Amino acid sequence: MANEDEIREKLAVSSRILTMKGLIGLYGHVSAYDPDTGRVYVTPGAGSDRANVQPEEMFVFTTAGEKLSGEGRLAAEWPIHTAIHALRPDALAVAHLHAPYSTLFSIAKREFRPVTLNGAMAGLGSGLPLFEELGLVTKVEQGQRLAKELGSHRAILMLGYGSAVVGSSVEDLIHACLTLEDNAIKIYQAAVLGEVRSFTPEECEVIYNKRMPFGVDAAWQYFTRQESRWGRQPETSWHPLE
Amino acid sequence: MANEDEIREKLAVSSRILTMKGLIGLYGHVSAYDPDTGRVYVTPGAGSDRANVQPEEMFVFTTAGEKLSGEGRLAAEWPIHTAIHALRPDALAVAHLHAPYSTLFSIAKREFRPVTLNGAMAGLGSGLPLFEELGLVTKVEQGQRLAKELGSHRAILMLGYGSAVVGSSVEDLIHACLTLEDNAIKIYQAAVLGEVRSFTPEECEVIYNKRMPFGVDAAWQYFTRQESRWGRQPETSWHPLE
Amino acid sequence: MANEDEIREKLAVSSRILTMKGLIGLYGHVSAYDPDTGRVYVTPGAGSDRANVQPEEMFVFTTAGEKLSGEGRLAAEWPIHTAIHALRPDALAVAHLHAPYSTLFSIAKREFRPVTLNGAMAGLGSGLPLFEELGLVTKVEQGQRLAKELGSHRAILMLGYGSAVVGSSVEDLIHACLTLEDNAIKIYQAAVLGEVRSFTPEECEVIYNKRMPFGVDAAWQYFTRQESRWGRQPETSWHPLE
Amino acid sequence: MANEDEIREKLAVSSRILTMKGLIGLYGHVSAYDPDTGRVYVTPGAGSDRANVQPEEMFVFTTAGEKLSGEGRLAAEWPIHTAIHALRPDALAVAHLHAPYSTLFSIAKREFRPVTLNGAMAGLGSGLPLFEELGLVTKVEQGQRLAKELGSHRAILMLGYGSAVVGSSVEDLIHACLTLEDNAIKIYQAAVLGEVRSFTPEECEVIYNKRMPFGVDAAWQYFTRQESRWGRQPETSWHPLE
Numbered sequence: 001m002a003n004e005d006e007i008r009e010k011l012a013v014s015s016r017i018l019t020m021k022g023l024i025g026l027y028g029h030v031s032a033y034d035p036d037t038g039r040v041y042v043t044p045g046a047g048s049d050r051a052n053v054q055p056e057e058m059f060v061f062t063t064a065g066e067k068l069s070g071e072g073r074l075a076a077e078w079p080i081h082t083a084i085h086a087l088r089p090d091a092l093a094v095a096h097l098h099a100p101y102s103t104l105f106s107i108a109k110r111e112f113r114p115v116t117l118n119g120a121m122a123g124l125g126s127g128l129p130l131f132e133e134l135g136l137v138t139k140v141e142q143g144q145r146l147a148k149e150l151g152s153h154r155a156i157l158m159l160g161y162g163s164a165v166v167g168s169s170v171e172d173l174i175h176a177c178l179t180l181e182d183n184a185i186k187i188y189q190a191a192v193l194g195e196v197r198s199f200t201p202e203e204c205e206v207i208y209n210k211r212m213p214f215g216v217d218a219a220w221q222y223f224t225r226q227e228s229r230w231g232r233q234p235e236t237s238w239h240p241l242e
Numbered sequence: 243m244a245n246e247d248e249i250r251e252k253l254a255v256s257s258r259i260l261t262m263k264g265l266i267g268l269y270g271h272v273s274a275y276d277p278d279t280g281r282v283y284v285t286p287g288a289g290s291d292r293a294n295v296q297p298e299e300m301f302v303f304t305t306a307g308e309k310l311s312g313e314g315r316l317a318a319e320w321p322i323h324t325a326i327h328a329l330r331p332d333a334l335a336v337a338h339l340h341a342p343y344s345t346l347f348s349i350a351k352r353e354f355r356p357v358t359l360n361g362a363m364a365g366l367g368s369g370l371p372l373f374e375e376l377g378l379v380t381k382v383e384q385g386q387r388l389a390k391e392l393g394s395h396r397a398i399l400m401l402g403y404g405s406a407v408v409g410s411s412v413e414d415l416i417h418a419c420l421t422l423e424d425n426a427i428k429i430y431q432a433a434v435l436g437e438v439r440s441f442t443p444e445e446c447e448v449i450y451n452k453r454m455p456f457g458v459d460a461a462w463q464y465f466t467r468q469e470s471r472w473g474r475q476p477e478t479s480w481h482p483l484e
Numbered sequence: 485m486a487n488e489d490e491i492r493e494k495l496a497v498s499s500r501i502l503t504m505k506g507l508i509g510l511y512g513h514v515s516a517y518d519p520d521t522g523r524v525y526v527t528p529g530a531g532s533d534r535a536n537v538q539p540e541e542m543f544v545f546t547t548a549g550e551k552l553s554g555e556g557r558l559a560a561e562w563p564i565h566t567a568i569h570a571l572r573p574d575a576l577a578v579a580h581l582h583a584p585y586s587t588l589f590s591i592a593k594r595e596f597r598p599v600t601l602n603g604a605m606a607g608l609g610s611g612l613p614l615f616e617e618l619g620l621v622t623k624v625e626q627g628q629r630l631a632k633e634l635g636s637h638r639a640i641l642m643l644g645y646g647s648a649v650v651g652s653s654v655e656d657l658i659h660a661c662l663t664l665e666d667n668a669i670k671i672y673q674a675a676v677l678g679e680v681r682s683f684t685p686e687e688c689e690v691i692y693n694k695r696m697p698f699g700v701d702a703a704w705q706y707f708t709r710q711e712s713r714w715g716r717q718p719e720t721s722w723h724p725l726e
Numbered sequence: 727m728a729n730e731d732e733i734r735e736k737l738a739v740s741s742r743i744l745t746m747k748g749l750i751g752l753y754g755h756v757s758a759y760d761p762d763t764g765r766v767y768v769t770p771g772a773g774s775d776r777a778n779v780q781p782e783e784m785f786v787f788t789t790a791g792e793k794l795s796g797e798g799r800l801a802a803e804w805p806i807h808t809a810i811h812a813l814r815p816d817a818l819a820v821a822h823l824h825a826p827y828s829t830l831f832s833i834a835k836r837e838f839r840p841v842t843l844n845g846a847m848a849g850l851g852s853g854l855p856l857f858e859e860l861g862l863v864t865k866v867e868q869g870q871r872l873a874k875e876l877g878s879h880r881a882i883l884m885l886g887y888g889s890a891v892v893g894s895s896v897e898d899l900i901h902a903c904l905t906l907e908d909n910a911i912k913i914y915q916a917a918v919l920g921e922v923r924s925f926t927p928e929e930c931e932v933i934y935n936k937r938m939p940f941g942v943d944a945a946w947q948y949f950t951r952q953e954s955r956w957g958r959q960p961e962t963s964w965h966p967l968e
Contacts, residue, residue: 026464047460049467076454100431107357107428108435115833117861117887134445135359135452160441160449161359186833189826191434192917193834199886203860207886210861212802218773222752225775229958232471268706289702291709318696342673349599349670350677376687377601377694402683402691403601433676474713510948531944533951560938584915591841591912592919618929619843619936644925644933645843675918716955 007032007041008055010170014093015043017227019050023099023177026050028162030095031081032170038063040085045075051232065140076138080164083143084150091166093173098162101184106130106157112183113198115190119183121211122176123154125204130157155180171220178219249274249283250297252412257285259469261292265341265419268292270404272337273323274412280305282327287317293474307382318380322406325385326392333408335415340404343426348372348399354425355440357432361425363453364418365396367446372399397422413462420461491516491525492539494654499527501711503534507583507661510534512646514579515565516654522547524569529559535716549624560622564648567627568634575650577657582646585668590614590641596667597682599674603667605695606660607638609688614641639664655704662703733758733767734781736896741769743953745776749825749903752776754888756821757807758896764789766811771801777958791866802864806890809869810876817892819899824888827910832856832883838909839924841916845909847937848902849880851930856883881906897946904945
C-alpha cells in the first residue's frame with residue numbers, strides 16, 4: 001500500500017463492497033495498516049452511511065490505540081483493529097464482520113472447517129478459533145486478548161455476534177471475507193443433506209497449489225465493478241440485522 | 243415524545259421501516275402513547291399502503307379503547323395496543339409484527355432465548371411468553387389478557403401468526419423489533435448446525451453493561467436514512483405473506 | 485364476476501401478482517369461470533411474458549374442454565382448469581402454481597396442515613390431497629381424475645411439481661394462493677426448530693369465526709397496488725425455477 | 727448451430743442469463759462446439775464483466791486444447807470444455823457452474839436424484855457422478871479424466887466447488903442448468919420435512935413421454951426476454967460467492 005491516499009480509497013471501496021454484500025451492515029468496520037508510518041486507518045462506526053463511505057471519513061490510530069485524527073461516529077470496537085495490527089504485522093488489513101452465516105458458528109457448537117475450494121485456498125485448514133469473552137470489544141486489553149487468540153489464524157469468531165478477519169492486503173481481505181461467508185453458508189446448507197466432507201490441512205495444501213495465481217485480483221476487479229454500479233438501495237425484505 | 247406532531251411523524255417513519263424490512267407487511271401496525279394526554283396513536287390496518295404511511299393517517303384512542311379520531315382502514319387488532327399501553331406505562335411504543343422468523347416460535351415448540359449480543363442487550367434474558375388464545379385479538383378483553391401475559395417481558399408471541407413488541411420509545415421499539423427478528427433467524431439457522439448456545443440472564447447483564455450507550459440512536463439514524471432512499475418496490479420473488 | 489371484460493382484467497392482474505410473488509413463473513396459469521355463459525378463461529402458457537399478461541391474451545374454453553378462442557402460447561395443462569371448473573361450480577377461479585414451498589409437500593412425505601392463522605382461515609383444516617399420477621396433466625381425462633381427487637378441498641398437490649388451488653372468486657383465489665405458500669414456508673422453517681403445532685379442524689373453525697370479514701378484499705387492494713408499481717425486473721440471484 | 731456469429735451471440739446471452747440467475751458468478755463459464763469447423767467457443771473467465779458478456783469476447787480452441795484466438799481474461803479451467811466437447815459429440819454446449827444448491831451435493835454425502843418433473847425430464851434418472859480430484863481443472867489431462875467420469879450423464883459434480891453440465895444445444899443447456907439447480911434446491915428443502923421421494927429411471931421415462939415438446943424453446947424465450955430487461959445490478963445482500 002504505497003501511500004495514505006491509496007489506503008483511504010481502498011478502505012472506502014472495501015467497506016462499500018462489504019455493505020453491498022450484507023457482511024458489515026450497521027456494526028462492522030474495516031482497517032488497514034501502513035507499515036511505513038505505523039498508522040492504522042479505520043472506517044467509521046454504527047450510524048454512519050455505510051453504502052457511501054468516503055476516503056476522508058477514516059479514523060487514524062497508532063497500534064497502541066492512540067487516536068490521531070478522525071471526526072464523526074467512531075467505531076465502538078476500534079480496539080479490535082489496533083490490537084490485531086500490533087500483533088500481526090503480516091495482516092495489513094482487518095475486518096470486523098457481522099456476517100450472517102459465519103456468525104452462526106459463534107452460536108452453534110460446530111467447527112468451522114473448509115468445505116469449498118476457495119475456503120481451502122484461503123487458509124482455513126486449521127479451522128477458526130472462537131473468542132468467548134462476553135460483550136463488545138471496546139477496551140485495548142480486550143482487543144489484545146482477542147488478537148492473541150486469533151494467533152496465526154485467518155479469522156476468529158466472536159461469541160454471539162461476528163468475526164474478525166485478516167488479509168495480507170485490502171484486496172486479499174475482501175476475497176477472504178467473501179470466501180469465509182461462502183464456506184459458512186455451504187456448511188450450513190450441506191448439514192441438512194447428510195455428512196459434510198471438509199478438507200484436511202493436507203488436502204488444502206494440494207488445492208492451494210492448483211489455485212489461479214490471479215484469483216484475488218480477479219475478485220477485486222469483479223466486486224469493485226459491481227460496487228461502482230450498485231444502486232445503494234437497502235433490502236426491501238428481511239435480512240439479518242445490519 | 244414532546245408532542246403530537248412528533249409522535250405522528252415517528253410512527254409513520256417506523257411503520258415504513260418495518261414495511262421495508264418485511265416485519266409488518268399487510269397485517270402489522272405500530273402505536274405510541276402520549277403520557278401527557280393519555281392518548282394512543284395507531285398506524286392504519288390491512289389494505290392500506292404501508293410503504294407510504296403518513297402522519298395524518300393515525301387513529302387515536304384512549305387506553306380504555308375509545309376511538310377519538312381516525313379515518314380509513316382501522317387495524318382490526320387495535321385492542322393489542324390500547325391494552326398494552328394501559329398496563330405498561332413504561333412502554334411508550336408497541337408494535338404488532340408478522341415477522342417471518344419470530345413467528346416460527348409461535349408455531350414450533352421451541353423456546354425463544356437470546357443468542358446474539360443484541361438479543362442479550364434487548365432484554366430477552368427471561369425468554370418470551372406465548373399467547374395461546376385462538377384467532378385475532380379484536381376485543382378489548384382479549385387485548386387485556388394478552389397484556390397481562392406479556393407482563394414485564396420485552397415481547398409476547400401470538401399463536402400461529404405474530405408477536406407484540408414493546409419499547410421505551412419509538413426508536414427503542416424499532417431497534418428491539420429488528421433485534422428480535424435477528425435473534426430468531428439466528429436460532430433458526432444455528433439449530434441446523436448443532437447445539438445452540440444461548441445466554442443466561444446473568445450473561446445478558448454482563449453483555450448489557452458493555453453495550454454502546456448510543457446503540458439505539460445509531461440504529462434509528464441508520465434505518466431512517468435507508469428508508470428515506472428506499473424505492474418502495476415490492477419484492478419480486480416469494481417472501482412470507484405480508 | 486359481472487362480465488367478460490372484468491373477468492379478463494382480473495385474470496391478467498392476478499397472473500401478474502402471482503408472477504411478482506414467484507408462485508407461477510414460467511409454467512403456472514390462472515383461470516376463471518363465468519357461470520352465466522359457461523365459459524372458462526385461462527391465462528397463457530410457458531414462454532409468454534408473465535410479468536405483462538394482458539386481458540386480451542386469455543384462451544376461452546367450454547368446461548368440456550373445447551377451445552373457443554385464443555391465440556399465442558396455449559398452456560399445455562389447460563385441462564386442469566376446465567376439469568375443475570366442470571366439477572366444482574363453487575370454484576369460480578383456479579390457479580395452477582409452481583410455488584416453491586408448497587411444492588415441497590409433493591416431494592417430501594409430510595402432511596400439509598394449517599399452522600398459521602391465515603392457513604386456518606383458508607380452509608386447510610382437512611389437509612391437502614396429493615395427485616400421484618406421473619407427468620403433466622395435458623389430457624381431459626387426466627384433468628377429470630385430478631378434479632375428482634381434489635374433491636371439496638381448497639387445493640391439491642401435484643407430484644414433483646406444483647399444485648392446483650381454487651377460490652370462490654379471483655380475489656379469494658389470490659388470497660388463498662399466498663396463504664397456502666406462507667403456510668408451507670412456515671411448516672418448512674418451523675420443522676427445523678422442533679415439534680410443529682398445527683391447528684385441528686375444530687380450532688380452524690374457532691379461528692375462522694374471529695377473522696376480519698374484509699380480509700380478502702384488503703389483501704386484493706394491497707397486492708394490486710404493489711403490482712401496479714412493480715418494476716417487472718426479474719430476480720438477479722437464484723430462486724426456484726420459474 | 728448454423729454459424730460462428732450465431733454461436734457467439736447465443737453464448738453471450740446464455741452467459742448473461744446464468745449470471746442473472748446466480749449460477750455462474752465470478753468463476754463459471756459456458757462453451758459451444760461447432761461440428762462443422764471442430765472449434766470450441768468459450769466465454770471469458772474470472773474478473774470479466776459477466777453481466778455484460780459480448781459475442782466478440784469468446785476464446786476459440788480446438789478440442790485438443792490448442793488456443794486459436796481470444797484476448798482478455800482466459801478462463802483458468804478451459805480444459806473442462808475442450809475435453810468434454812472432444813469426448814461427447816452430442817454435447818454441443820457445456821457449462822461450468824458454481825451453482826449454490828447443486829454444489830451442496832459435492833460437499834454433503836447425498837445422492838443427487840430427480841425429484842421434480844423437470845429433473846425427471848432432463849435425464850437425471852441415473853443420478854450424477856462426483857469428480858473427486860482436488861483443486862481446479864487447469865490441465866488437459868485433468869479435463870480428460872473429468873470428461874471420462876462424466877460419461878453419458880447430463881452433468882458431473884466437482885468436489886467442493888461446482889459442476890459441469892452438458893446440453894444438445896445452448897438452449898437445451900440453459901434449460902438443463904436451471905432445471906438441475908431447481909432439483910437441487912428442492913432436495914435440500916424437502917430433506918428438512920421428511921423422507922424425499924425421488925423418481926426411478928422408469929418413472930422418468932413415463933414423465934419424459936408426457937413432456938411439452940416445446941419446453942426447451944419456451945424456457946429460452948422466457949429467460950432471454952428476462953435477461954433483455956435485467957437491470958444488471960448486483961445483489962445488495964449476501965448470496966453465495968460468485
